[in-house]
Amino acid sequence: MKKANILPVLEKKMKDLWQKIEHMMFPDDIKCIFCGRDVPNFYDKPYCEDCEKTLPFNNGTRCKVCDRPSKEAVCDFCKQEPKFFEQAFCPLIYEKQVKNLILAFKDNNKRYLAKGFAVLIAKRVLESGVKIDKITYIPMTEQKQKKRGFNQAKLLADEVGRLLNKPVLTYFKKEKDDVSQKFLNYKERRNAMLGTYSVKNVRFNKDENVLIVDDIITTTATVNYCAGLIYPKVGKVYVCGVARTDYHGLAQ
Template sequence: MGNGIVENLKFVWECILQVIYSDDEKCILCKSEIFDKECICLECKKRMKLCKDSFDIEFNKIKISAYSVSYYSGIMMELILKLKYKSNFKAGETIANYMISLIEENNIKFDFITYIPMNKVALKKRGYNQSKYLAQIISDALKIPIIHCLEKTQETKDQIGLNYSERWKNMCQCFKFVSNRVNIKNKKILIVDDVITTGATAFYCAYELIKNGSGKIIILTGAKSKV
């Protein structure tokens, strides 16, 4: 897997750069001084608007429950943009920590963690999958195995400018379950993503797992965005 090696090397290089150029005692958002081990300051934390309740994504009479840490605005949006487009892994760590708190506060139980995959071209361009990065931190912290069981097989058209039903149609058949010797039969699986918009992406990933015998699926994202 040549692409995998390139992806990993890029990831390692980004990590090295972050160690060299880290400004440890500064908030990654507002650059004010921090006196604990956190990546964002108390003032920025106060500006984070947390979502408390779960919500359902429903399509073709299949209902999947989902949670998001916050709305896609303010602090959370800044963190996601930094993780996604600036390779800022400290921002990713902060998002993942919020996700872990949400899991613990809601007492969400699951057997495996997985994530929304990227297609090979997009992955090569970015060098890492931000959702996989978040999922890995959660997996390490909660000691629940991460499984790599979904593949994005088709390039999706940009969702911008598409209406609700076009977005759902755009996502259909983009994802494929890949057996990886892990038996998902009746297993409860958490799917991690950075942002949820219509829910179509997460739904079709969940659907692939359900079709292949999984138990309950729960979706967890850093943010939710209204269409």
């Protein structure tokens, strides 16, 4: 007879219970994610009217593949470098207060921001009408995650999963830390990425579409690399991040 291991179940129950208590004591889904003021309907707009006026939303004409601001339906970057994913969803532009907030989310341990960010992402996905079946995320190396204590992309994925009511699964493993990518262009980044991520030995389904969650999408090299690892095994691959830089690295 198979012996059931109840320890992980108990651990999860305790964690869920603690989250409920924490949420009752410190509700974070009533305040503007940018300035902390109370907002009337967080799950529609997790920001206040004043912040709405100054926020750099990624709302203009955009590339229908990589979601970066573009006058053409498919930008030059995507024409030159076809992607393994169908479409990206990035509700904000990575600049001004968005940059500071995402840095605080990653480095100052403001984990509660995941909820508001996820509302913005989930709205984009729902508005697009695409079908999502499974959600996954860009991992960190075990060492780095231990140091930080959490993976911000996983936190976001969990919240997006809750809002879209879809399961969140771990598909990728990060094998080694990147060489500093700051000064690399897209092609250098893409080459530097070989062997950085691997795909886990899980069962994939050709009929299921997958959404890959990351925090920021810059050159798309990371999300595209991971999309490439699963795209022959699943239906369509979509990617998303809180914010998009208007940079693709091809000009260098």
